Amino acid sequence: MGVGRAPPPPARRLKSGAPMLHGSEWSFADLRHAYDLCAGHFSQLIDVPLYENQLEVIAAEQMLDAIAAVGLPVHYGHWSFGKSFLNSQRNYLAGHSPLAYEIVLNTRPAIAYLMETNTLAMQTLVIAHACFGHNAVFANNYLFKERSNADAILDYCVFARDYVRRCEERYGCDRVEEVLDAAHALQDHGVDRYRSPSRLDSKREREAQAERMRAAMAQNAQHAFASLRTTAPTESPLFAKPERFPAEPQDNILYFIEKHSPSLEPWQRELVRIVRKFAEYFHPQRFTKVLNEGFASFTHYTLLHALHEAGDISDAIFLETMESHTAVIRQTPYSELNPYALGFAVFRDLRRLCEHPEAEDFQYMPAVAGRELRSVLREAITDYRDDSFLLQFLSPRVVRDLKLFACSAPGEASHWTVDAVQDLEGFETVRSRLARHYQYEHVVPEIEVLDYARSNTRALTLRYRALGGRSLDTEAATRVMRHVKRLWNFPIRMLESDDSGAAGKLLLTV
Amino acid sequence: MSTLIDARQRGRDKSADNRARFLRRFRGLLRSKVADLARHRSIRDANQGAELELSPHDISEPRFRHRAGSGAQSKILPGNDRFTRGEHIARRPQGAAEGGSDPADGSAGDDPFRFVLTRDEYLGILFDDLELPRLLRTQQADITETRIRRAGYSRQGVPGTLAVPRTMKTSLARRTALSGALREQLRLARAELAAREAEAEAEAAVKAEAEAATEATARSASEATTKSASEATLNPASADALAPESERTTTLATDQPTNVAQRLRSRIAELERQLQHVPFLDELDLRYRAAVPFESPRTAAVMICLMDVSSSMDEDLKDIAKRFFLLLYLFLERKYDRVELVFIRHTEDAEECQEQEFFHGSKSGGTRVLAGLQKVAEVALRYPASHWNVYLAQASDGDAFGDDGTRSAQFLASTLRERLRFAVFLGVGNDENSTLARSYRAIADAGYLSMAHAANRDLVYPAFRALFLPTA
Numbered sequence: 001m002g003v004g005r006a007p008p009p010p011a012r013r014l015k016s017g018a019p020m021l022h023g024s025e026w027s028f029a030d031l032r033h034a035y036d037l038c039a040g041h042f043s044q045l046i047d048v049p050l051y052e053n054q055l056e057v058i059a060a061e062q063m064l065d066a067i068a069a070v071g072l073p074v075h076y077g078h079w080s081f082g083k084s085f086l087n088s089q090r091n092y093l094a095g096h097s098p099l100a101y102e103i104v105l106n107t108r109p110a111i112a113y114l115m116e117t118n119t120l121a122m123q124t125l126v127i128a129h130a131c132f133g134h135n136a137v138f139a140n141n142y143l144f145k146e147r148s149n150a151d152a153i154l155d156y157c158v159f160a161r162d163y164v165r166r167c168e169e170r171y172g173c174d175r176v177e178e179v180l181d182a183a184h185a186l187q188d189h190g191v192d193r194y195r196s197p198s199r200l201d202s203k204r205e206r207e208a209q210a211e212r213m214r215a216a217m218a219q220n221a222q223h224a225f226a227s228l229r230t231t232a233p234t235e236s237p238l239f240a241k242p243e244r245f246p247a248e249p250q251d252n253i254l255y256f257i258e259k260h261s262p263s264l265e266p267w268q269r270e271l272v273r274i275v276r277k278f279a280e281y282f283h284p285q286r287f288t289k290v291l292n293e294g295f296a297s298f299t300h301y302t303l304l305h306a307l308h309e310a311g312d313i314s315d316a317i318f319l320e321t322m323e324s325h326t327a328v329i330r331q332t333p334y335s336e337l338n339p340y341a342l343g344f345a346v347f348r349d350l351r352r353l354c355e356h357p358e359a360e361d362f363q364y365m366p367a368v369a370g371r372e373l374r375s376v377l378r379e380a381i382t383d384y385r386d387d388s389f390l391l392q393f394l395s396p397r398v399v400r401d402l403k404l405f406a407c408s409a410p411g412e413a414s415h416w417t418v419d420a421v422q423d424l425e426g427f428e429t430v431r432s433r434l435a436r437h438y439q440y441e442h443v444v445p446e447i448e449v450l451d452y453a454r455s456n457t458r459a460l461t462l463r464y465r466a467l468g469g470r471s472l473d474t475e476a477a478t479r480v481m482r483h484v485k486r487l488w489n490f491p492i493r494m495l496e497s498d499d500s501g502a503a504g505k506l507l508l509t510v
Numbered sequence: 511m512s513t514l515i516d517a518r519q520r521g522r523d524k525s526a527d528n529r530a531r532f533l534r535r536f537r538g539l540l541r542s543k544v545a546d547l548a549r550h551r552s553i554r555d556a557n558q559g560a561e562l563e564l565s566p567h568d569i570s571e572p573r574f575r576h577r578a579g580s581g582a583q584s585k586i587l588p589g590n591d592r593f594t595r596g597e598h599i600a601r602r603p604q605g606a607a608e609g610g611s612d613p614a615d616g617s618a619g620d621d622p623f624r625f626v627l628t629r630d631e632y633l634g635i636l637f638d639d640l641e642l643p644r645l646l647r648t649q650q651a652d653i654t655e656t657r658i659r660r661a662g663y664s665r666q667g668v669p670g671t672l673a674v675p676r677t678m679k680t681s682l683a684r685r686t687a688l689s690g691a692l693r694e695q696l697r698l699a700r701a702e703l704a705a706r707e708a709e710a711e712a713e714a715a716v717k718a719e720a721e722a723a724t725e726a727t728a729r730s731a732s733e734a735t736t737k738s739a740s741e742a743t744l745n746p747a748s749a750d751a752l753a754p755e756s757e758r759t760t761t762l763a764t765d766q767p768t769n770v771a772q773r774l775r776s777r778i779a780e781l782e783r784q785l786q787h788v789p790f791l792d793e794l795d796l797r798y799r800a801a802v803p804f805e806s807p808r809t810a811a812v813m814i815c816l817m818d819v820s821s822s823m824d825e826d827l828k829d830i831a832k833r834f835f836l837l838l839y840l841f842l843e844r845k846y847d848r849v850e851l852v853f854i855r856h857t858e859d860a861e862e863c864q865e866q867e868f869f870h871g872s873k874s875g876g877t878r879v880l881a882g883l884q885k886v887a888e889v890a891l892r893y894p895a896s897h898w899n900v901y902l903a904q905a906s907d908g909d910a911f912g913d914d915g916t917r918s919a920q921f922l923a924s925t926l927r928e929r930l931r932f933a934v935f936l937g938v939g940n941d942e943n944s945t946l947a948r949s950y951r952a953i954a955d956a957g958y959l960s961m962a963h964a965a966n967r968d969l970v971y972p973a974f975r976a977l978f979l980p981t982a
Contacts, residue, residue, distance in 0.1 A: 028514060035512055053512040062517065065524040080571055082532030085525040086625040109513065116518055131512070177535065185572050333589020341588075405590040409583045409601060416583075416599040421590055434586045445574045464574075470581030472574065479572035 022314035024119035031055065031114075034124045035131065037313075041306040042132045042299065046377045051139045051150060052109040053131040059116050063099050064089050066113055070282070071103045073111065074157040076164035076274065078180055104130035106138040106285065108150040121320035124313065128303040133296025140382045141291070143284040147191075153281055160274045167267050179268045182483035183254060183275035188444045190254035190279035214266050249448035249463065253484075254279065256449045262458045263489035272487065287440065290386045294343015295377075301325055301344070331402065337434075342402070346390070349398045350376055364427065365395050386438035394434065396427045406430045410469075441465075445472055450495065458490040464507060465497055472496065474508060481510040533631060539568055544627075544635045559629045563622040633840070655897075658801045667798020681795040689788045696781040703774040710771075811846040811899040811931075813839060814886055817868065818906035819855040820877045827938045831905035832869050833970040834936050834962075838903050841974075846899065852889055856882035862889060877909040879918040879946060883926055890929045902926075902933040908944020915949030923953040934977060937963040 021034060035055070058066070068085030069075040092099055101122055104112040112130040114123055138144050167176045183190075250256045254276040258269050285292070300321070308318040331341040350368065353361050354376055357369035368376055380393060400422045406429050407416040420426025420433075436442055451461040464472050477494065484492055497504035533540060543562050593599070627635070663676050815835050817823070823831075842849045853868035854860055857875030860882040886902060893900050910918065927933065935954075937947050942963045954961045962973035 028516065032512075032514055035514070039512075054515065055512060056515045056517040058520075059518045059522070061522045062520065062524075065522070068525045068528065077527050077531055079528065079531040079535040082525060082528030082530070083569060083623075085529060086532065087623065090625055113517075173531075173534070177531075181571070188573055331588050333591070334587050337586065337588060402588045403590040404586055404588055405593055406584065406586050407593075407599060408585070413601065415601050416585070418593045418595055418597045418599065421593060421595055426595065430586060433584055437584075437586060445576055447574055466581070468582045468584075470576045473577040476572045476575055480574050483572070 020312060020314055021120060021124065021317060023316075024121065024320075026120040026123055028057075030120055031057075031123055031127070034120075035127050037307055038124070038128045038132055038303050041303045041310075042128075044306070045299070045302055046136065046374055046381075048136050048140050048378055048381070050110075050132070050135045051107075053135060054109040054111045055127070055131065056111060056113050057116050058113050060092070060099060063103070063113065063115055064092060066103055067100065071105055072153075072157050073105075074154070074161050076161045076180075077168075078184075079177070080184065102126040102130045104134045104138075106144060106148055106150050106281075107153050110135045110138060110150075119320065121313075121317040122324065124307070124317065125300050125304065125321040125324055128300035129296045132303065133299030134292060136299070137288065137292045137295055137381050140378070141284065141288060141385075142383055143288055143385050147284045148281040156277065160278070163270065163274065167271065171267065176271065178486055179264075179271045180275065182486045183272045185480045185483040186254050186257070187275060187279045189447060190252060190276035191283045192252045192255070193440055194251070210266070210270055213269070217266055245452050245454055246449060249450050251446070251448050252276075253447065253449055253462070256452075257484070257487050260452060260454070261488055262454070264487060268487075284385075286443075287385045287387075287438070288389075290339045290343040290346075290438065291381065291384060291389045292343070293340045294345075294347050295381050297325070297329060297340050297344040298347035301348070333403070342390075345398045345402055346393050346395075347377075347380070349395050349401075350380065350393060352397070353395060360396060360424070364424075365393075368393065368395075387435045390435040390438065391431065394431050396424055399427055399430050404430050404434065406433050441467055445470075447494075460484075460488055460490065460492045461495060462492065463495045463497055465499070467499055469498075472507065478508055478510065481508055485510045533627075533635075536564070536569060537635070539564060540627075540635050544632060558632075559627050560632045561624060561626045563624050566621065566623050569623055655806060656803050657806045659804050661800045661802040663797040664800035665797065667796075667800070671799045671801075673797045673799045676797040677791075677795050680797055681791050684792060684795055685788055685790070689785050692781055692785050692788075696778060696785070699774050699778050699781065703771060703778065706771050706774065810848045810850075810897065811842050811901060812850040812852060812893045813842055813901045813903060814852045814854060814889060815868065816854045816856065816860075816882050816886055816902065816904040818857070818877055818879070818882070818909065819868075819871070819873050820857045820909065821872070821874055822877075822907050822909055823938075827907055828869055830938045830964050830967055830970055831936065833967060834905060834964065834974060835903055837971065837974045838901070838934070842901060850893075854882060854885050854889065856885065860885035877906075877911065877914075879906065879910050879914050880921060883918055883921050887921075887926050887929070890926070895929055895931075899931040900929060902930050903936065904934070905936045905938055906946060907939040908937050908941055908946040910944070910946040910949065915946045918946070919949040919953045922950075923956065923958045927958045932960070933958070934960045934962065936973065937961070938965075940965055 021030060021037075035053070064085060066073070067088050068081050070081070075081065088099075090096075099115060101115055101118055102112055104110060110131070112126075112135075114126055118126060138150060144150070164176060164180075246256070254272055257264070258272040258276060261269070261272075264272070304313070304318060304321050304325075307313045308315075329338065329341040329344045331338050351373055353365055353368045354371055354373040357365075361369040380389065384392060403422050405418060405422060406420040406426065407418045409416045420429035422430070446465045446467060448463050448465070449460065450463040453459045453461075464477075466472070472494075481492055481494065492510050493506060494508040495504055496507040540562065543564070544560070547560055547562070663673055813835075817828070817831055819828075839849065839851065851865070853863050853865055855863055855868055855871075855873065856878065857873050858878045858881065859875075862885065863871070882904070890900050922933065935947075935950050937944060941947075942965070947961065947963070950959055950961060953959050960977050962977050964970045964973045
């Protein structure tokens with residue numbers, strides 16, 4: 001009969017009758033099947049509500065577009081997105097860096113982009129990681145719930161894009177760009193650090209408010225001229241001792257500019273507001289990086305093990321996913337901490353703490369040791385952000401496993417001093433210092449609006465608090481201040497104060 | 511609860527707008543980069559895109575940030591396999607790896623930002639301040655040549671030019687036309703035959719039924735006689751009314767239709783035979799690709815660049831000349847399929863050379879323009895006017911000594927001009943009224959030569975534009 005082609009291997013079937021996932025090619029039915037399998041195992045792991053998932057299979061160019069526009073499907077036009085597009089495109093085409101396997105958005109429904117070139121194993125991993133791990137954090141973490149409104153963001157994106165476009169048509173690209181550039185420079189200072197913001201408004205409310213703002217501006221102008229004519233000079237605030245304004249220092253500089261800038265037109269205020277709203281939206285992602293990636297990695301690790309044990313995926317798929325997993329949580333010694341590695345280590349240790357606690361754990365981790373894993377996990381992803389999460393859940397065991405050590409050097413010292421190593425004695429030091437590194441003021445310089453001389457020179461005074469003796473990069477700061485000047489149009493000063501907060505020396509003026 | 515969407519068909523190239531914004535934002539920076547590039551690039555490459563490098567600092571978006579390495583530094587690092595509490599670690603001067611500032615931050619900051627401009631973007635930026643207009647030729651007429659062009663199909667031709675798809679189309683049309691009537695008849699005949707057969711079957715069935723009915727009636731009639739008389743009168747009557755009718759139709763169906771059916775069958779066979787005789791491919795169907803000769807403008811040009819490279823022509827003046835040559839080249843390339851470049855440099859004597867030497871090589875010596883023109887004449891011989899549009903572009907700072915200027919002008923006007931489609935002289939530098947320019951002006955007024963002057967780079971394009979503006 002000659003040489004015949006080998007018959008295709010019979011599809012392996014489970015007891016339930018559903019075929020086992022195998023091979024590297026996938027179909028949409030496979031994706032759906034993988035999703036359903038993951039969903040089953042995830043509900044065994046933890047009991048939290050999830051946002052509905054929307055999985056979108058996209059091609060490489062679309063992934064590049066998505067990365068360039070900070071992941072959002074719709075975004076206003078700005079050259080910085082073009083710059084990041086050119087950058088990632090070149091890196092990708094030159095083979096310097098692979099593209100992300102997935103992007104998942106904190107939206108409702110949670111949109112997850114899957115690359116079409118992923119193998120079936122990767123798709124399974126990515127579904128477990130993004131659609132369950134990240135989704136659970138988005139839907140439950142307090143910071144996300146307080147700061148970013150997943151329901152409204154997509155509508156707001158469309159509103160922002162259209163608004164910016166209309167402004168460009170009306171006032172010209174250059175003027176719009178000037179405001180956006182300036183507002184972008186203050187992006188990190190557009191969030192209330194200690195107060196949770198109001199919910200993101202829907203589009204209609206936004207328009208209504210813009211209308212009110214315009215009306216108020218017009219009215220104010222009339223009043224201003226009226227009072228010029230009628231008010232007696234002695235009554236004028238010009239001659240009164242000016243009150244301090246703002247009464248308390250304000251850390252949300254963008255908000256302050258939006259509300260109080262003496263020179264912005266209403267549409268410019270709206271642009272500042274748009275940038276501020278996006279800064280607010282992205283704020284939680286920045287400060288839950290370890291928590292978020294850690295839980296997502298822990299989720300895909302756990303789910304893939306469960307899938308493999310249940311015989312839902314072939315050995316080959318399991319091994320391929322574990323190889324990717326290992327690459328993701330790789331930690332190079334003596335280099336920056338990989339948030340995936342750190343977060344994963346903590347979450348995996350939570351399982352150990354709950355299921356097989358040791359004597360040491362009852363002493364150092366009394367809040368966790370021996371408790372039910374499901375409730376601990378739920379608590380961990382719901383009530384914490386990176387700094388508090390590490391303070392609460394980093395165990396001596398993880399410090400030992402990752403061999404974390406703390407060293408320090410005063411500004412001028414010629415050497416580092418090792419302050420603590422991975423033993424029980426050094427544990428507290430390592431833990432508290434590590435947590436501090438994830439605090440807002442460690443990452444972003446603490447700069448506040450100290451004073452606005454609104455009754456005379458209209459000068460704005462900012463204050464930088466040099467915590468721990470760290471000084472401000474004045475070269476960069478000068479450039480930022482020039483941007484701020486475009487939004488303010490009156491003199492701006494920057495003071496530097498020490499830890500105590502007493503107003504200190506003058507740092508910069510523009 | 512999930513939705514799975516295949517979004518691959520959704521719009522791509524979403525970032526094109528932001529890319530354009532980026533180019534627009536750094537137009538000034540890009541312009542200087544492109545100008546730099548144009549200075550060093552070969553003229554021939556101007557037609558391609560270009561990879562540009564921008565310093566990350568120039569395009570960075572500033573943020574407030576801590577000064578690297580300031581204040582009390584504290585680090586938590588993984589992988590400790592050798593240090594104990596209280597130990598000192600030497601700090602590296604640049605603060606890499608184990609201490610100091612974030613290494614990733616430093617390296618990312620220093621990498622130049624590279625990206626590729628497409629050809630259109632490149633030319634757009636290059637001519638940004640020049641605004642390339644619709645250029646019209648003024649003095650030169652087109653030479654024509656006879657070329658062959660496709661012109662539909664013909665019935666005659668050689669097998670090599672057989673247009674197979676077209677032939678098959680014709681064949682299909684012919685077959686449809688010839689067999690259409692036959693097929694229609696065949697269809698009707700088959701339908702009729704089928705109808706006849708169905709009818710015959712139906713009648714056979716009716717007949718069988720009728721026979722069964724008569725039997726039944728007979729039986730019921732005999733039963734009925736034993737029963738009531740009123741019932742018996744009704745049933746036989748209906749049976750009688752039916753019986754003759756069914757007999758009559760049966761005789762009709764059995765006698766005539768068999769003949770009709772047979773006739774139909776033979777007709778069908780005949781039609782099928784006729785259909786088979788319609789040829790699949792007939793000689794009538796053959797179609798060939800036709801070609802007709804036509805007159806077209808000649809599409810090859812040669813551009814002879816002649817430049818004085820004596821020491822008075824410094825790099826700046828050469829750069830002006832290069833820009834002019836570049837513009838002319840791009841212009842010619844829009845007009846002609848093929849543009850060849852010939853570079854001739856001259857001091858006291860002239861030589862043909864490569865582009866690199868032409869623009870960047872230096873040569874010492876005096877200036878004798880005539881030598882250059884004679885070399886041009888020699889080179890022009892290689893490009894017969896019947897096949898080539900010869901363009902001469904001469905650039906010089908205008909030095910000419912003794913009677914060189916006059917003799918050159920004379921040589922150009924009398925000997926050289928007839929071989930050239932177009933000749934242009936570009937004066938560069940400050941002296942617009944140089945010796946050579948004065949000599950050339952006479953023949954330029956007589957229409958032998960076009961003249962332009964560019965004192966600096968910015969004037970190259972206006973000078974170029976003035977040359978090619980239509981003389982209204």
